[in-house]
Amino acid sequence: MDKIQISAFIFLLAMFLGLELIRKVPAQLHTPLMSGSNAISGITLIGAMVVASQAESSLGLGLASAAVGFAAVNVVGGYLVTDRMLAMFKKRGA
Numbered sequence: 001m002d003k004i005q006i007s008a009f010i011f012l013l014a015m016f017l018g019l020e021l022i023r024k025v026p027a028q029l030h031t032p033l034m035s036g037s038n039a040i041s042g043i044t045l046i047g048a049m050v051v052a053s054q055a056e057s058s059l060g061l062g063l064a065s066a067a068v069g070f071a072a073v074n075v076v077g078g079y080l081v082t083d084r085m086l087a088m089f090k091k092r093g094a
Helices: 003-023 027-053 056-087
Strands: none
Touching: 027 056
């Protein structure tokens, strides 16, 4: 097996594992789970920036830049949803 086949296998395995994990989480825990996954998205964002800085071709730079954009949207969206969730528990008069 070459590198591409191994990478594709790991990607598919991670997708399957992620779907199975999310499917078994009760609906009440989805927002806290997303809040916790922001740390993972932050690591993804840093990794994408490192890859973008070391890209040797324009295709690699384009893919890494897209990964930076998607990871940034994921992190910002996650924090906005978390902030909205936490606002539900604040007292209105305070």
